[in-house]
Each structure stands twice: as C-alpha cells, then as structure tokens.
Amino acid sequence: xxxxxxxxxxxxxxxxxxxxxxxxxxxxxxxxxxxxxxxxxxxxxxxxxxxxxxxxxxxxxxxxxxxxxxxxxxxxxxxxxxxxxxxxxxxxxxxxxxxxxxxxxxxxxxxxxxxxxxxxxxxxxxxxxxxxxxxxxxxxxxxxxxxxxxxxxxxxxxxxxxxxxxxxxxxxxxxxxx
Numbered sequence: 001x002x003x004x005x006x007x008x009x010x011x012x013x014x015x016x017x018x019x020x021x022x023x024x025x026x027x028x029x030x031x032x033x034x035x036x037x038x039x040x041x042x043x044x045x046x047x048x049x050x051x052x053x054x055x056x057x058x059x060x061x062x063x064x065x066x067x068x069x070x071x072x073x074x075x076x077x078x079x080x081x082x083x084x085x086x087x088x089x090x091x092x093x094x095x096x097x098x099x100x101x102x103x104x105x106x107x108x109x110x111x112x113x114x115x116x117x118x119x120x121x122x123x124x125x126x127x128x129x130x131x132x133x134x135x136x137x138x139x140x141x142x143x144x145x146x147x148x149x150x151x152x153x154x155x156x157x158x159x160x161x162x163x164x165x166x167x168x169x170x171x172x173x174x175x176x177x178x
Contacts, residue, residue, distance in 0.1 A: 022150040029121075029152070031161045032139025035169035037176050041127045044134045044176040045104035048125040050076035051096060054107075057171035059164045064088045076101070092116045096123070111140070119144075134176070138169055 037044050047053050052075050055061045061069075064086040073080035076098075083095040094113040101107050104127060111121040121142035128135045144152060 018150055019147050021153075022147040025149045025152055027144040027146065027149040027152075028141065029144055029157065030139070030141045031157050031165070032137055033162065033165040033169060034135055034137040035173050036130060037134040037136050037173045038132075039134060039176045040132065041104050041129050041134045044127050044136060044172070047172055047175050048107055048127065048136070049101065049103065051080055051082040051098065051109075054125070055082065057168055057175055059167040059171070060091060064091045067091060089116050136169060136172060136176075138165055138172075 047057065051071070061067070061084070067084050067086040067088075070083045071081070072083075075082075078098050078100055081095055081097040083093075084091070085093040092113060092115040094111060094115075097110045097112075099108045099110050099122070106124060106126050108122065108124045111123055113119045113121070119142060121140045123140040124138070126137045126139075128137070
C-alpha cells in the first residue's frame with residue numbers, strides 16, 4: 001500500500017510540474033515563409049485574391065482530391081467562405097473565411113479547424129514589390145491554449161510547416177510566372 005501511495009504521489013507531482021511549466025510557456029504561434037516571384041505584384045495578386053485562386057496552389061487542398069468542398073458568399077470579398085471535409089487525418093475538417101483584402105498587397109483570412117483537433121488561426125498572404133518582381137509572404141498566427149502549450153517545448157514549427165509552405169509558394173511562383 002505504501003508503494004502505491006508513493007507512485008500516486010509521484011504521478012500527482014509530475015502532473016503539477018507539467019501544469020506549472022505550461023503556465024510559463026507562451027501560447028502564441030506564428031509562422032511565415034516567403035518566395036521571390038519573377039513577376040510584378042499585379043500579376044501575382046489574381047492568384048491570391050480569392051479562396052478559389054489560393055486553392056489552386058494550396059498544398060493542403062491537393063492532399064485529398066476526394067475531399068468534400070463547399071463555398072459560401074462572393075469569393076474574393078470579405079465574408080466569403082470555403083469549407084472542407086476530408087477523411088485524411090492530415091487534412092481534417094475546417095473552414096477558411098476572408099477577413100479583409102487590401103488589393104493588390106494583402107489578403108487576410110480566418111481559419112477554423114474542427115478535426116483532427118479544434119483550433120483557430122489567422123492566415124495571410126502579403127505581396128511586396130521587390131525590384132521588378134514580387135516578394136510573396138504566406139503566414140499564419142494562432143494561440144495554443146493552456147495547458148496544451150507545453151507541447152511547444154517539444155515541437156519544431158519550422159520542420160512541421162516548412163515543407164507544405166514551400167510547396168505552396170513554389171506552386172504560386174510557377175503560376176504567377178507563366
């Protein structure tokens with residue numbers, strides 16, 4: 001009985017330690033990646049100015065050709081919404097809604113993920129003139145809730161997000177440079 005009590009006490013102490021550490025971990029998540037596009041901003045803008053346009057180069061949409069897709073509102077305007085539902089765990093179910101557009105340099109969207117886990121994020125694509133070309137930056141920010149933010153100590157955001165963002169930006173570059 002004494003050993004069981006010590007084991008239980010150790011488990012409780014470990015849980016309390018994890019909760020204490022999690023309280024000091026910043027829950028903010030931000031990731032962005034850029035690519036140089038050999039085309040002027042006004043030639044790149046049509047490829048990012050609507051949800052349908054972004055879906056042509058998005059690596060996430062192409063992961064599951066069988067995903068169920070729905071659109072609401074007038075695409076390319078604030079409030080337009082694209083929702084998806086996939087059986088694939090790495091795609092899941094969610095919606096993306098245009099929050100704002102500042103043609104021809106910025107589109108901001110709100111992301112709501114329902115599966116494989118529920119979360120919210122704010123995403124954007126920003127275009128900046130760079131010589132005769134364009135610097136296209138794709139990014140997002142989110143907040144990890146307490147106590148789950150402890151996971152940030154063990155995850156590498158760059159390693160996790162970089163392959164998909166690189167693929168997407170390379171596809172955008174190819175489309176805009178045609």
